Amino acid sequence: MTQPTCWIYDTTLRDGAQREGISLSIEDKLRIAYRLDALGIPFIEGGWPGANPKDVQFFWRLQEEPLTQAEIVAFCSTRRPGTTAATDPAFKPILSAGTRWVTLFGKSWDLHVTEGLKTSLDENLAMIGDSIEFLISQGRRMIYDAEHWFDGYKQNPEYALKTLEAAARAGAEWLVLCDTNGGTLPHEISEITHQVVEVLASWNLESLPQIGIHTHNDSGTAVANALAGVRSGARMVQGTMNGYGERCGNANLCTVIPNLQLKLGYSCIGEDQILKLTETSRLVSELVNLAPDEHAPFVGLSAFAHKGGIHVSAVQKNPLTYEHIEPETVGNKRRIVISEQSGLSNVLVKAQSFGIELDRDHPTCRQILQRMKELEHQGYQFEAAEASFELLMREALGSRKTLFEIKGFQVHCDKRTEDMSNSLATVKVTVNGEEILASAEGNGPVSALDSALRKALLSFYPSIAQFQLTDYKVRILDGREGTSAKTRVLIESSNGQKRWTTVGVSTNILDASYQAVVEGLEYGLLLTEYQQNPVSVKLS
């Protein structure tokens, strides 16, 4: 028996980005889009081209380097009152975004038409119909988002249904019922969605559009509302990664997908792809620079954490006694004190990806795990910093080549007037037994440190000139200790062909940055050598 499909529509890049504190560059948006594509999300809403110059460029960049499987979708509003769709300049950037699919949102609630748009109820119907017909005439396939659907339907069901019918008759393939204010409860979603499905069948349309559901978490029931919609006939769920979104957020797709796929028997993403759910959730949180929610269902660090001895041994005998699903099915892990087994496998899998063949029973394997756990306990994180992890592994294997030795650094910063600040760094490094002292200035202490180190090493390793720092992220590990808190720095470097990420941790942000910069340079210099010389560590 084949499972019914439920289509996942991700709006992290538009609705998710409305969350306070999120501000995405075009590069961030692209990286998130490629990740969602790899996760197997079929529809990715990219933004509202024209409302924002960044969004226009984002769609152009995607035309140059398109996604593999996902449809990237442009989002826009109905045409303005009293015009025609063909002459409304707002549709120009939508068309130039060059997507196959467009999502158009329109007003379902009479109050919003008369008070918000200040136009007549009939003109609103024409705006919905015209806009959809025009975009279809330009070769687009259409999704219609019925804004404030549930509130509108409760106030004036007859008019709300007319707006849906206008969208359906104009040729929209999907009618998405939106709970824009997030105030609707699951039983209401069920009832109203059922009613829509019934009415829709009575319209005798040439081709029947499908229903979608878009929910917000203002009542704390966004996920349950999405599930209620699907159980009542919806076949598309709109939501965001980690539930990001305005106010209390949107339906969290990292919760919706496993509920639909593992519990309700719908097919959403590939069976291999759902294994990447946890990793993708955390990566997106890194990219938007928000700490991952440790208590998030399915993908949170604590989602399968077990305390206490009896409980733990019960879980190990029969995990189903204390776990609602197997954590591995979503790429998460059970977290118990004695989780060495899963840890070892991780080390082995990673090693393999670095071209290092390791025997599970080799003592070095346990040493690496031990060291990794110590460092993670101190705040290091190797999930996003694989270059640092490879260095750690090679060190344990005795195959980390020493290119230079760091003896120390000094940084001096000075600020006397509003506009004049001055940073000077000095580093001491030993290369081939020779001690080098190099100083450099920078527009901040970290860039001064980076420059000084490059200066010290350049004559020995000229290829350093090609390296670039492409990303620099700082996370405070325990914000509650204020400015004495530990800092974790992730640095991404590039040699123009390949990118790698390194990590540093310290209560001193300059020290943390320096660690990551040093490892970034070292890894870059050894990269080619490491790739060409696989290591094999076998038990004899």
Place this chain on the structure above:
Amino acid sequence: MTQPTCWIYDTTLRDGAQREGISLSIEDKLRIAYRLDALGIPFIEGGWPGANPKDVQFFWRLQEEPLTQAEIVAFCSTRRPGTTAATDPAFKPILSAGTRWVTLFGKSWDLHVTEGLKTSLDENLAMIGDSIEFLISQGRRMIYDAEHWFDGYKQNPEYALKTLEAAARAGAEWLVLCDTNGGTLPHEISEITHQVVEVLASWNLESLPQIGIHTHNDSGTAVANALAGVRSGARMVQGTMNGYGERCGNANLCTVIPNLQLKLGYSCIGEDQILKLTETSRLVSELVNLAPDEHAPFVGLSAFAHKGGIHVSAVQKNPLTYEHIEPETVGNKRRIVISEQSGLSNVLVKAQSFGIELDRDHPTCRQILQRMKELEHQGYQFEAAEASFELLMREALGSRKTLFEIKGFQVHCDKRTEDMSNSLATVKVTVNGEEILASAEGNGPVSALDSALRKALLSFYPSIAQFQLTDYKVRILDGREGTSAKTRVLIESSNGQKRWTTVGVSTNILDASYQAVVEGLEYGLLLTEYQQNPVSVKLS
């Protein structure tokens, strides 16, 4: 018409305290209990006396200074297999806790009886019945928590029902259906709760026990599950403040209560008491020492936050167009978010919240908007840094009092060996015409700067000693420029009663941090004065 009552049972002090990172002293527990009492929660579970010496003392303390309205409840397990309840020493501390109500939990799932307790299915029934009868014979009123109810019922409904019947026949007044693993979805909760209600009626009991519901958030549906239980006949909801609890947490009572009371027409707490919901939620998060969830439904800082000019003016005309309830009904506030998209209306509304009355047409209003946009373009962000925004506004109005003048700083960091790094900061400040030079060390350059500044100002402004930095956030504004990128720092400060956030931006992370620290101290010192002296700027 009187509203039906739904009884709220809070287990923050027991199940909530299972959350990783929470560790409560007796004082903390008492403070939380008194707050919950004031909120009008009828049942407060205080802990498991005997399982934990702290819990015994906590109950004794409450006997000395009892709660006003709430019932404090002791929690315990059924007697051990093969003994009698009267001789089981575990019940001694339960009785000495001196509560009128006791909650006893027992096994519903056959697998847990045979594999976990290693006893027979019949003995488990006897354990439930005996324990309840014994505690009732000692004058207690009983609540029975059916652990793993939903999983057990799905596996072996017949046996699960026998356990409930044993509790009911022994005299339990409440039978609480627990979704201990949190894996059940709302539609299953509805079906099974309905079935229980029907079966219960067929038992011909002398007095019919009522049904309760206890849910966890592993499927992201704890709140919806609690509501589904109530809609199917449950009249008690067990949950925790802010949803604290093991793994993904328990049903969040701060979400459950307003949904039940404002949307579903149940009476839970007094109409005056629900006004304290937001305040109580934040206070509990302070007491357990966790940052409040800003995006929490109903009570979060962002729950009623609005961005963007058009949207804001619509909300002001008719809040229901963009809000599912009035924020004031739960003691929360509408928040107009200041951001790049902001228009004049946002500035005016914000000014009002600072006690500043501004005329829309006054030139200062446009100046403030202009200045804010310039700064945001440079990378400042006032969305989260309202204290900095108030300072900016008061500066434009000429009402920003100069407490001290910053002349400059110097920072020196030194790292020579792996473990030894040293940071020294010197600041120069003028206060009342007097020039102060102060130096301090720290475990990083930012904490050294912070200490030096406090040292310089302390003798002039002794109240600085009460200020604490409670959060420190760093964001790199364009990571692609690597370590030369601009840095934005947000610092949250507290005086023990109020928190405020300030912002700094610079390519030099130390400079950015310094700006935010300086404004944080300034704002803290002026806070009381600003609150007591509203400003009015009117066109003449």
